[in-house]
Amino acid sequence: MADMQNSEPAPENMKSFSVKLQRLAYKLDLVFILRPTLFFPVWTIYAAGYFTGQHFFGDMAIMDRSIGKLWPVVIGAALTLLMGSVFIINQIVDAAIDRQNKKLFLIANGHVSEKAARIEAFVLAVVAIGVAFLHSLPSGVIFIVIFLVTGVFYSMPPFKWKDKALRGLLLNALGALTIFVAGWQTGTVLIVDVWVYTIPYVAAVSAVYVYTTLLDVKGDAQYRKATFAVDFGTNLTITVGAAFGVFSFVSGWLLKDPLIFYPALFAAPIFIIAVFRHSRKNVDRAIKYPILFLALAICYLLPAFFVLVLFTFYFAKFYYYYRFGLNYPKFEAD
Structure with a gap:
């Protein structure tokens, strides 16, 4: 007890370091409420759409726009932001249930406030759809459809079709279809x-x-x-x-x-x-x-895709382990 009474207060530089760590943790929380590991199937289906279009209709490829071959990457990045917005919406809607089930805890447990999450979801969706319209009218329309299907109808009341058997299946199928088409039309004429x-x-x-x-x-x-x-x-x-x-x-x-x-x-x-x-x-x-x-x-x-997936996987693994002590994500079956 005497040792505690005689102990000196933490140096100012240690306090400053602690504050910086807390700020970094919060910034990473804002990134990981997007649920980056769920981007793997999104990126995969999007890239599959692009390469399938190139395989079957390469002679109809679109490469005459101002930034040419960069458009598939730019639209892919915008799609990532859009789906991040969708995943945030899903967590906001299910926050109470997630809190009881002790899962998806960033919003449910208050690490990120619902207000901050709503603002982030809104900004991400607006930026993503705006970039899509800069590419082309079809891209913008496809992005709006993706957002409605995977975000509004899937998660939000009064719809919440993710909780319905056939409607949930239908929306997942439509989500895959529209994401595939989004990839297709970045490099090939829509048919x-x-x-x-x-x-x-x-x-x-x-x-x-x-x-x-x-x-x-x-x-x-x-x-x-x-x-x-x-x-x-x-x-x-x-x-x-x-x-x-x-x-x-x-x-x-x-x-x-x-x-x-x-x-x-x-x-x-x-x-x-x-x-x-x-x-x-x-x-x-x-x-x-x-x-x-x-x-x-x-x-x-596309070997660079392997680098992207590997980086995202291990970055997520690092974050969840050092932030919450979790062994997540993992490829092996439970």
């Missing part, structure tokens, strides 16, 4: 039949989405969320997800699209195993690996 080339990618995303509803089926049922797994049960959900996964492979083969065919080929056995061996680990693999396989295919075409 009427573009939706045909989205089919295997939409099927792959739908397969993964259906499986994600299995992860918190008890909690969703408790809060009366009529998600796919809650409404249709584990067996049918796993079967439907596997059917989407196999359909992605078949449609990729029929379209002669190697970018999705090979990842879907490698992913198909994972879905089939999940059908015959119901376990959390098999479901987790079916969620993580299909997009990972497609991302690796993108990395083959």
Whole structure:
């Protein structure tokens, strides 16, 4: 006790260092409420749209604008901001439930205030849509549709279709479709039949989405969320997800699209195993690996994408470990 009474106050430079650390932590919190690890599938589908357009209609490529080949990168960055805004909205809407379930705690636990989060979401969305319109009218319209589908209708009341089985599935499919088209039209002229080339990618995303509803089926049922797994049960959900996964492979083969065919080929056995061996680990693999396989295919075409994904992954890992002591994110199945 005497030692505590006789101890000297912390030096001013230590106090200043502590304040700087707190400010840095808050700035990083403002970055990570965007949930950067969720950008992996967004970037992957966007890049897939770009490369698919180039593969099938490279002779119709658009490279005559003022900054030419930089537009796909610029629009990709704008899409990142837009989806960051969407992910913030999702956390704001679910803050009370996340607080009770002890998950997604940055907003739920007050590390970032809801007011600050709302302002950030608004600014990000406005900037992203503005950049899209600078590129072209179609880009701007596509961005607005993406925001409405993945943000407003998916998360916000009175809609909140993420809590509805078929409507949640529909919005995820539409989200994948519009993000794919956003990537396509940054380098290739939009054609009427573009939706045909989205089919295997939409099927792959739908397969993964259906499986994600299995992860918190008890909690969703408790809060009366009529998600796919809650409404249709584990067996049918796993079967439907596997059917989407196999359909992605078949449609990729029929379209002669190697970018999705090979990842879907490698992913198909994972879905089939999940059908015959119901376990959390098999479901987790079916969620993580299909997009990972497609991302690796993108990395083959664009090695810089590997650097981006790796940096984001380990930066997030560093942040969550030193900020909260969490081992997140991780590729291995739980």
